[in-house]
Amino acid sequence: MAGRVLTRILQSAKGFTGRGAGRHFWTVTAQTRGRAAFLLGLPTLSCLAYRAYGSLQGSAVTFALGKAEVLEQADYLYSCADTEKLYQLLLQFKDSDDAEFLWRLARASRDLSLLPNIEAGRKKQLTFEAFEYAKKALEKDEQCFAAHKWYAVCLSDIGDYEGVKVKIGNSYIIREHLERAIELNPKDATSLHILGYWCFAFAELPWYQRKVAAVIFSSPPVSTYEEALEFFLKAEEVDPNFYSKNLLMLGKTYLAMKDEQKALLWLTKAKEYPAHTLEDKEVHKEVVELLKKLA
Numbered sequence: 001m002a003g004r005v006l007t008r009i010l011q012s013a014k015g016f017t018g019r020g021a022g023r024h025f026w027t028v029t030a031q032t033r034g035r036a037a038f039l040l041g042l043p044t045l046s047c048l049a050y051r052a053y054g055s056l057q058g059s060a061v062t063f064a065l066g067k068a069e070v071l072e073q074a075d076y077l078y079s080c081a082d083t084e085k086l087y088q089l090l091l092q093f094k095d096s097d098d099a100e101f102l103w104r105l106a107r108a109s110r111d112l113s114l115l116p117n118i119e120a121g122r123k124k125q126l127t128f129e130a131f132e133y134a135k136k137a138l139e140k141d142e143q144c145f146a147a148h149k150w151y152a153v154c155l156s157d158i159g160d161y162e163g164v165k166v167k168i169g170n171s172y173i174i175r176e177h178l179e180r181a182i183e184l185n186p187k188d189a190t191s192l193h194i195l196g197y198w199c200f201a202f203a204e205l206p207w208y209q210r211k212v213a214a215v216i217f218s219s220p221p222v223s224t225y226e227e228a229l230e231f232f233l234k235a236e237e238v239d240p241n242f243y244s245k246n247l248l249m250l251g252k253t254y255l256a257m258k259d260e261q262k263a264l265l266w267l268t269k270a271k272e273y274p275a276h277t278l279e280d281k282e283v284h285k286e287v288v289e290l291l292k293k294l295a
Contacts, residue, residue, distance in 0.1 A: 070089070074108075078107075086108045087112050093105065097140055100144070102136050102137035102140065106154055109126045110126070113127050127160075128161075131157065134147065135151060137151070145182075145184035146181070148181035149177070149191050151177050152174045152181070152194070153194070155170050156170065156171075168221070178191055178194055186238070188238075189238050189243070192234045192235035192238065196232040199227045199228035201223075202221050202223040203223045204256065225253050228253050244270055244283040244284070248287055250270075267294070270284070
């Protein structure tokens with residue numbers, strides 16, 4: 001029981017790509033994960049240009065490129081959700097000492113593990129592989145906010161395989177790294193959203209599950225809806241309407257706080273959000289059910 005809530009922590013990160021509704025993607029300035037200072041639009045490499053580039057096959061071409069070009073290509077593949085090609089591109093840099101390659105490889109490995117056709121054994125392998133790349137990225141550059149963020153996400157993932165006690169213990173570390181990611185880049189909406197979800201998950205933990213967790217840890221992780229709300233609102237402030245799940249969580253948080261008027265406001269925004277991805281469609285379905293209960 002105590003472990004159930006942990007499987008939900010960073011739930012929104014599982015499958016969360018940061019691409020929004022396809023209108024933009026997390027890219028780099030000075031090759032830093034996410035939005036080092038701000039959110040860029042579509043990359044300068046167009047689909048047509050990429051197809052032309054794609055006709056040049058082989059690792060020799062990749063290694064002939066400079067760091068900036070490889071990262072631009074990687075970010076473009078990420079924006080197109082071409083997970084397999086992205087993984088193969090970045091895998092060539094698995095022994096790199098550059099955190100910018102490594103955290104992207106961690107993200108790509110994780111994204112590949114989440115594809116529906118991945119066999120269970122391969123999924124587990126990719127999950128631990130992603131964690132190792134994120135860990136290495138952090139070791140190479142502790143000032144890289146993306147390394148902290150993806151270390152937190154990947155640490156949560158491997159907890160699914162390591163048991164309740166480890167997962168609860170990891171939750172403290174997960175929060176620390178998310179907070180560090182936000183400290184390094186306060187404008188990264190995804191880190192703010194994930195930390196908000198962390199707070200929401202523990203805020204809604206039933207009393208009996210708290211007791212079970214207290215048996216394992218004398219002071220299990222705790223949070224409040226007010227704290228979760230603060231992070232969700234901040235995420236919306238730095239990047240308005242960036243993610244349908246953030247709108248949904250704002251509505252659910254206000255519902256938990258018994259503020260139906262504000263809950264209705266945010267749930268309506270979530271309902272009106274363009275459903276471009278499978279996750280957007282799932283969010284829309286949940287929102288419709290919640291709005292029916294409020295009617």
